[in-house]
Amino acid sequence: MTTAQVTSEAEELKALAEQAGRDLEDASALEILRWATETFGKKFCVTSSMEDAVVAHLASRALPGVDVVFLDTGYHFEETIGTRDAVEAVMDVNVITLTPRQTVAEQDAEFGPKLHDRNPDLCCAMRKVKPLEEGLTRYAAWATGLRRDESPTRANTPVVGWDEKRQKVKVSPIARWTQDDVDAYVAEHGVLTNPLLMDGYGSVGCAPCTRRLLEGEDARAGRWAGSGKTECGIHG
Numbered sequence: 643m644t645t646a647q648v649t650s651e652a653e654e655l656k657a658l659a660e661q662a663g664r665d666l667e668d669a670s671a672l673e674i675l676r677w678a679t680e681t682f683g684k685k686f687c688v689t690s691s692m693e694d695a696v697v698a699h700l701a702s703r704a705l706p707g708v709d710v711v712f713l714d715t716g717y718h719f720e721e722t723i724g725t726r727d728a729v730e731a732v733m734d735v736n737v738i739t740l741t742p743r744q745t746v747a748e749q750d751a752e753f754g755p756k757l758h759d760r761n762p763d764l765c766c767a768m769r770k771v772k773p774l775e776e777g778l779t780r781y782a783a784w785a786t787g788l789r790r791d792e793s794p795t796r797a798n799t800p801v802v803g804w805d806e807k808r809q810k811v812k813v814s815p816i817a818r819w820t821q822d823d824v825d826a827y828v829a830e831h832g833v834l835t836n837p838l839l840m841d842g843y844g845s846v847g848c849a850p851c852t853r854r855l856l857e858g859e860d861a862r863a864g865r866w867a868g869s870g871k872t873e874c875g876i877h878g
């Protein structure tokens with residue numbers, strides 16, 4: 643395919659995404675996911691951090707056997723890996739685990755131990771952003787569990803938008819949901835959630851960069867606490 647053809651395909655996808663974002667703004671999460679699975683078929687996947695399996699569950703209703711992409715950074719809590727294994731065992735989804743090019747030991751040998759404490763942006767770039775970018779190449783569209791109420795940086799998340807960095811359609815079917823909506827869906831459908839959410843954590847990421855919440859803190863305050871960092875680079 644020529645560069646011009648690639649550019650024109652990307653422009654068409656971008657226009658499609660922006661139109662869908664407007665058309666589906668008031669649609670339900672399931673309607674948004676049905677649009678995505680009907681439009682992209684096997685070129686669509688869900689990404690999940692295994693904090694909960696809400697979007698994976700919704701997507702499996704729209705497309706049984708849908709690909710659910712999980713990024714194993716090598717730094718996850720055991721509970722997160724356990725949630726991934728449970729999702730794979732009980733849900734009608736195809737879990738795909740991506741790993742960074744280097745193991746933690748190899749990264750430590752090249753960059754020194756605890757890079758996450760000294761340069762979390764570089765650590766996230768190598769252990770999250772890059773492997774996801776490579777893992778998503780086979781897809782035209784991907785879904786995330788981003789919600790507008792999670793943080794100011796996510797307040798304008800479209801339900802369907804254009805991921806300029808990866809040149810892909812980015813679907814956020816629960817962008818308009820609140821935590822209460824998530825809790826209600828989990829209760830109604832018995833959806834798997836990470837046990838750490840019941841143990842004082844408001845959001846679950848890599849173990850070295852995640853702590854329990856203090857009283858009154860926002861859900862994501864326990865991620866990279868005290869560093870000024872709020873996103874890993876996947877969504878920004």
Ligand code: SF4
Nearest residue numbers: 758762765766848851
């Ligand atoms: S969240 Fe922390 S440990 Fe995980 S990749 Fe980013 S800096 Fe590294």
